[in-house]
Amino acid sequence: MKTIGVIIRIVAGFSLLLVTACTVGPDYIRPTPVESMPTAFKELHGWKVAQPQDGAISERWWEFYNDPVLNSLEEQVALSNLNVAVAEAQYRQARALVQAAKAGNYPSLSIGASATRAQTSSNALAGKSGSTTSSNFQLPLDLTWELDLWGRIRRGVEASQASAQASEADLAAATLSAQSTLAGNYFQLRVLDAQKQLLDATTALYRKSLDMTNNRYTAGIVAKSDVLQAETQLKSTEAQAIDLGVQRAQLEHAIALLIGKPPAAFSLPVSTIKAAVPLIPIGLPSELLERRPDIASAERKMAAANAQIGVARAAYYPMVQLSATGGLSSSSIATWFAWPSRFWSVGPSASMKLFDGGLRNAQSDQAKAAYDATVASYREAVLTAFQGVEDNLATLRILEEEVKVQNQALQAARQVVTITTNQYQAGTVAYLNVLVAQSTALTNERTALGLVGQRLAASVLLVKALGGGWNSESR
Numbered sequence: 461m462k463t464i465g466v467i468i469r470i471v472a473g474f475s476l477l478l479v480t481a482c483t484v485g486p487d488y489i490r491p492t493p494v495e496s497m498p499t500a501f502k503e504l505h506g507w508k509v510a511q512p513q514d515g516a517i518s519e520r521w522w523e524f525y526n527d528p529v530l531n532s533l534e535e536q537v538a539l540s541n542l543n544v545a546v547a548e549a550q551y552r553q554a555r556a557l558v559q560a561a562k563a564g565n566y567p568s569l570s571i572g573a574s575a576t577r578a579q580t581s582s583n584a585l586a587g588k589s590g591s592t593t594s595s596n597f598q599l600p601l602d603l604t605w606e607l608d609l610w611g612r613i614r615r616g617v618e619a620s621q622a623s624a625q626a627s628e629a630d631l632a633a634a635t636l637s638a639q640s641t642l643a644g645n646y647f648q649l650r651v652l653d654a655q656k657q658l659l660d661a662t663t664a665l666y667r668k669s670l671d672m673t674n675n676r677y678t679a680g681i682v683a684k685s686d687v688l689q690a691e692t693q694l695k696s697t698e699a700q701a702i703d704l705g706v707q708r709a710q711l712e713h714a715i716a717l718l719i720g721k722p723p724a725a726f727s728l729p730v731s732t733i734k735a736a737v738p739l740i741p742i743g744l745p746s747e748l749l750e751r752r753p754d755i756a757s758a759e760r761k762m763a764a765a766n767a768q769i770g771v772a773r774a775a776y777y778p779m780v781q782l783s784a785t786g787g788l789s790s791s792s793i794a795t796w797f798a799w800p801s802r803f804w805s806v807g808p809s810a811s812m813k814l815f816d817g818g819l820r821n822a823q824s825d826q827a828k829a830a831y832d833a834t835v836a837s838y839r840e841a842v843l844t845a846f847q848g849v850e851d852n853l854a855t856l857r858i859l860e861e862e863v864k865v866q867n868q869a870l871q872a873a874r875q876v877v878t879i880t881t882n883q884y885q886a887g888t889v890a891y892l893n894v895l896v897a898q899s900t901a902l903t904n905e906r907t908a909l910g911l912v913g914q915r916l917a918a919s920v921l922l923v924k925a926l927g928g929g930w931n932s933e934s935r
Contacts, residue, residue, distance in 0.1 A: 483611025484777070485770020488618075488763045491835050493755075493842040498745045501846075503853035517741055517751075519929030522643055524738035525916075529731070530646050533719060537638045540720030547627075547634035554620075554627035561620040564613040567605035567782075574598045575793070597796040600787035607808075610777040615770035622767060626760035632753035632930045640924040642718045644917050649711040650733045651913035652704050657732070658905055659701035666694040666898070669881075673891065686891040693895055697902070733912060737856070737919045742926065748845045751927030755845055758838040765831040772827040775820045778812035848925030855918040863911050870908050873901040 518524075522534045538544060579593045608614055670690040676682045716726035749755055786804035790796040813820070880897040883889040 482609075483614055483770065484773045485611065485615055486766060488766045490759060490762070491838070493749060493839055498846070501742065501745060501849055501853060503850045503857060504742060517923060517926060517929050521923050521929050522639065524740070525735035527735045529728070530643060530735070533642055533646065533715065534639055536719040537642060538635055541638045541718055542720055544631070544635050544638055547631040551624070551627040551631045554624035558617070558620040558624050561613070561617045564606065564616065565608065567603050570602050572600055595791050595793070597790050597793055598787065599789070599796070600785055603784040605782045607780045607782060609780055610774040612771055612774035615767045615774065619764040619767035619771065622760045622763035626757045626764065629753040629757035629760060629932065633757060636753060636924060636928040636930065638718055639928070640920050642715060643920045645711050645714050645718070647735065647916040647920070648913055649708055649715070649728065650731065651909055652708045652711070653730045654733050654909050655906055656701055656704050656730070658909065659697055659704070662902055663694065663697050663701060666690070666697055669894070669898075670694050681887070682891065689891055689895055693898065735916060737915050740919060740922055740926070745846060748849070748927065749842070750932045751930065752845050753927060753930045755838070755841050756932040758834070758841040762831065762834040762838050765827070765834045769824070769827040769831060772820070772824040775823065778810045780808060780810045782808050845925065849922065852918050852922035852925055856915060856922065859911060859915045859918065863908070863915070866904065866908050866911055870904045873897070873904045877901045
């Protein structure tokens with residue numbers, strides 16, 4: 461009972477030390493993201509605001525585009541994309557490191573058993589002769605507990621938790637990146653499908669023009685050069701249609717990779733563009749701090765680096781441990797487990813480095829510099845986010861104006877084709893005029909389709925710049 465009382469008093473004394481212990485190092489305060497936070501986006505002027513004006517983007521943001529095929533593909537990204545799988549495994553690893561850091565708050569308890577038999581040398585002791593043989597049987601139970609008086613372990617846990625939160629944000633960023641890349645590739649592929657349909661339809665019209673020219677040549681109305689010009693235009697357009705197959709195949713292969721499938725096991729049937737540019741909730745610039753996973757990751761890395769400063773500073777203070785050992789020891793296996801064979805010891809120990817050649821100073825300076833680097837990275841992430849939103853707002857606004865003008869040009873080009881064809885049939889203009897008019901109209905048709913793809917791509921990039929449907933407040 462006396463022994464138990466001594467142990468209780470020692471543990472109680474060191475428990476009191478833990479209660480009154482301090483945590484060295486600076487407490488984390490999030491730095492200001494930029495010198496002056498803008499109250500609104502510069503390029504938001506004239507933007508069509510989504511209804512209702514809740515400033516939120518759904519986690520299933522791709523459903524904005526109302527394309528069932530796109531919806532099906534996007535649902536496979538989080539499940540099968542290999543980059544997302546890497547980020548998810550790294551997140552699980554970070555969570556495991558948190559548990560490993562928390563383990564330092566608890567005592568370490570181990571048990572062992574040993575049995576030895578030894579014989580001493582006959583000449584080992586001066587003045588004595590003969591050897592002795594002895595046995596030793598041990599069953600010790602060892603307990604070691606580092607008392608976190610200066611917060612080294614607590615700061616380590618704090619750093620690990622912040623790193624795990626950063627890893628969670630990295631997972632969200634990897635998922636959003638894969639989703640947005642898939643949407644961009646999908647829309648580009650659909651634009652190619654539309655251009656292929658346009659070129660096929662144009663080829664059919666050019667074939668009719670060739671037949672017409674042939675008939676006029678047979679009738680002796682036009683020269684052979686008109687037939688050759690019509691044939692050149694037809695074959696050139698057919699070649700353009702064939703050339704689109706290269707880009708389409710590459711995009712289809714890229715989409716297969718994004719959903720974790722080999723290209724040979726995936727194909728997308730040709731289809732028309734079903735999507736239109738949606739009304740995207742924009743919100744305020746300050747909301748990007750919560751809605752962008754890359755910003756959230758950079759902010760959590762700052763918190764982890766700040767905690768590491770405390771870990772480095774704790775090295776200047778003594779390390780205090782409470783150790784206890786108990787068990788059974790005997791020279792005979794018959795009495796090994798007898799009560800008189802028990803032994804125990806308990807007591808604290810403290811150690812402190814007096815000289816390390818400047819190691820601790822270097823580690824402390826390194827931790828501070830690492831923190832300063834994360835602050836700069838955080839602010840850079842915020843500024844980059846602002847730039848991404850502004851870029852794509854401007855792109856969508858300018859492209860909308862361009863589409864209006866391009867549609868006017870397209871309508872005029874179509875009229876020119878009709879008028880010039882009629883004039884050629886009447887014999888008032890050369891066939892070259894028809895070729896120029898048709899070529900101009902085809903160029904404008906393809907330009908109009910290209911603008912559709914650019915607007916869809918810019919809308920996807922805007923959703924990505926706004927953080928998709930991710931929000932750190934809900935995590």
